[in-house]
Amino acid sequence: MKPKIAFFDFASCEGCQLALLNCEDIFLDLLELVDLVEFREAISEKSAHYDIAFIEGSIHREEDSKRLVDIRSRSQYLVALGACACNGNVQARSNFIAPAENYQLVYGEEARNRVQIDKNYWPLWAHTRVRSVEEIVKVDFHLRGCPMSANEFLILVKALLSNQTPHFPENAVCVECKRNANECVFDKGMSCLGPIAYGGCDAICVNNGHVCDACRGLLPYANVDAHNELMLSKGISEEAIKSRYRLFCSAEKMSQD
Amino acid sequence: MNAYTTQLEQLKSWFFALAEKQSFFLPKKMEGVNYRFERLHCVNEQDLDLLSYRPTILPPGKHLFPDGEILFTYHKDEQGHYHFSQGSTIEPQIIAGVRSCDLKGIYLMDRVFSDGIKDTHYLQRREKTDIIAFNCLTPCDDHCFCETAQSLDFQTGADIFISPLLEKDCFLLEVQSSRGDELIKTLVSDKCVNATELKQQAMDSRPKPFGRQFVTPVEQLSEIIHHEDAEYVYQQYAKRCFSCGTCNLVCPTCYCFETKDEFELENSLDQAKGKKTRHWDACLNPGFAEVAGGHNFRPEAAARQRHRVRRKFDYLPQRFEQTFCTGCGRCGRQCTTGIDIFDIVNDVCLSVEQEQESEQ
Structure with missing residues (x-):
């Protein structure tokens, strides 16, 4: 029997699933080997057990949390797919703003008042805390990035299907920048989160003339103090630095303080 | 000629x-x-x-x-x-x-x-x-x-x-x-x-001295780097080290590599076709010295810094009778926080001198 693979989406743009559909050649090869049992972007079958469950999106409401626990209980491997699932992504920036203030920012002052006094709007409050998948259930593997890398996806699936443990080095983006002989972003007069961010993306943003904003999350050994000093020494304000750290990584435990 | x-x-x-x-x-x-x-x-x-x-x-x-060369x-x-x-x-x-x-x-x-x-x-x-x-x-x-x-x-x-x-x-x-x-x-x-x-x-017509100079002649460095733990010196540098491996990857004498095996899917998992590639590795990356079972020989950045300095001035010179630092200055130039092997070596030498002075 072919292994059962499923994709589940929570709060996300589903861009990672689309990134996968974009590499049709790999994907069609893969479909020969597995049963794709849940994949909202393509099909609508259901199953009781999953060999590999891919979770896309960050977790906001209690009902999402329960759904996730249920998926976990029915899955052999659970993989956090993409930046939303791994480290909260941009939507987790709201973790640092009082909920009522958020509603005001988006919907105006009336909304701010209404969510506080009108009972019908209270469920909205549940959206106020954005969590990564790992905060709720055990995650076996992370496929990081916004969007995830199709290459890493393939490495993971090939390994799991052939009973090997996939290995993703925990190296900074700088490693890949050097492998590509990129000029350091700091030498070009800009600033970069590459020294403290998970690589594995082949430094795609820097390769194309941009900077790294750590969409893959901060490394477990990230020397944030030294990086903060470095950014300050480039004349960047403390507030701007903080905002930069929070862009993609606000659901990470280390950036909570 | x-x-x-x-x-x-x-x-x-x-x-x-x-x-x-x-x-x-x-x-x-x-x-x-x-x-x-x-x-x-x-x-x-x-x-x-x-x-x-x-x-x-x-x-x-x-x-x-x-990097990424196909071996076979x-x-x-x-x-x-x-x-x-x-x-x-x-x-x-x-x-x-x-x-x-x-x-x-x-x-x-x-x-x-x-x-x-x-x-x-x-x-x-x-x-x-x-x-x-x-x-x-x-x-x-x-x-x-x-x-x-x-x-x-x-x-x-x-x-x-x-x-x-x-x-x-x-x-x-x-x-x-x-x-x-x-x-x-x-x-x-x-x-x-x-x-x-x-x-x-x-x-x-060259300026004299030409570029920066070690405080100790290079012939004596192997001895000093070998014997001195210089814990404090390495720890000072480790404080601002990102462990990103840049110093290794830009070094003309760093040659460590890792290999990867990759097989093609081709509608089956029997791994009938594939390749082995090798990729530059870096001993400043924390995972470099991790072995099967999860033990890591150099989990602290200071230990990794020392290892790199010893490779250049002690271990490899012992084997090849040559200093393995060419003085190109790349590591210091490319390091975003300005950690320079030249400064580390001088600081280790100076810390030895200070120790000797205080003993007298």
């Missing part, structure tokens, strides 16, 4: 003529302040900035040891037998504008890769590579310390060694191999009879 003199314009035309025939790499200025060895394509494409270029991001030796590919036939074939095809290439520090880097890599079990992938590439090196009359920038690291004037391994002369836009070319003789055929030049004299005059 034959020597020739030529003018800048002739030199440029010669480079372009060589570049038309085969892969020809030369330092090229990038968007910011850095240079990179890039393939020279056509006339007017780039300024030939041989005199003042700041050392490239990656040393030229990396062209002999490319394999497939299984219908009888179940495996067949292997060499991966990347190796084309002849010329690397020009190689400075003495990088030339020494290549020389040291030649030593390493032919020691014990020969690394045929490296050696085949080296065999097909011609090197046109370039002498320095001034330190390339504030990070340079090639003189104290004993790589200034290093000429071994270059097929042609070019020295700028005192007369403006005039160059001396020393042919050092039969391949050099082949290359120089297309150059418009004059045979030089007083080469030694002209070269010496140019070298006498």
Whole structure:
């Protein structure tokens, strides 16, 4: 029997699933080997057990949390797919703003008042805390990035299907920048989160003339103090630095303080 | 050995003529302040900035040891037998504008890769590579310390060694191999009879001292680096280290690599077709010294810093009787927080002196 693979989406743009559909050649090869049992972007079958469950999106409401626990209980491997699932992504920036203030920012002052006094709007409050998948259930593997890398996806699936443990080095983006002989972003007069961010993306943003904003999350050994000093020494304000750290990584435990 | 003199314009035309025939790499200025060895394509494409270029991001030796190189590919036939074939095809290439520090880097890599079990992938590439090196009359920038690291004037391994002369836009070319003789055929030049004299005059114009100097002579460093733990020194540097591995990856004498196996899906999981590739690794990355079972021999950044310094000044010199730091200054130049192996070595030496003083 072919292994059962499923994709589940929570709060996300589903861009990672689309990134996968974009590499049709790999994907069609893969479909020969597995049963794709849940994949909202393509099909609508259901199953009781999953060999590999891919979770896309960050977790906001209690009902999402329960759904996730249920998926976990029915899955052999659970993989956090993409930046939303791994480290909260941009939507987790709201973790640092009082909920009522958020509603005001988006919907105006009336909304701010209404969510506080009108009972019908209270469920909205549940959206106020954005969590990564790992905060709720055990995650076996992370496929990081916004969007995830199709290459890493393939490495993971090939390994799991052939009973090997996939290995993703925990190296900074700088490693890949050097492998590509990129000029350091700091030498070009800009600033970069590459020294403290998970690589594995082949430094795609820097390769194309941009900077790294750590969409893959901060490394477990990230020397944030030294990086903060470095950014300050480039004349960047403390507030701007903080905002930069929070862009993609606000659901990470280390950036909570 | 034959020597020739030529003018800048002739030199440029010669480079372009060589570049038309085969892969020809030369330092090229990038968007910011850095240079990179890039393939020279056509006339007017780039300024030939041989005199003042700041050392490239990656040393030229990396062209002999490319990242992601395919070591071999394999497939299984219908009888179940495996067949292997060499991966990347190796084309002849010329690397020009190689400075003495990088030339020494290549020389040291030649030593390493032919020691014990020969690394045929490296050696085949080296065999097909011609090197046109370039002498320095001034330190390339504030990070340079090639003189104290004993790589200034290093000429071994270059097929042609070019020295700028005192007369403006005039160059001396020393042919050092039969391949050099082949290359120089297309150059418009004059045979030089007083080469030694002209070269010496140019070298006498160098600033003294040339670039930064170690506080302790390089011959004594191995002893000091070997015996001193200098815990405090390494810890001070580790405080601002990102463990990103940049210092390793830009170093002309860092050659550690990891290998990866990859099989093709082809509608099955029986791994009947695939390849083995190798990728540059870095001992400053925390995962470098992690072994099966999860034990890590150097979990702290300070231990990794010390390991790197000892590789350059102690372990490898013991094996090859050469200091494995060429003084190119890349690690200090490329490190975003300015950790420079030159400073570390000096601080270790100074901490020893201080200890000795306090004991007296």
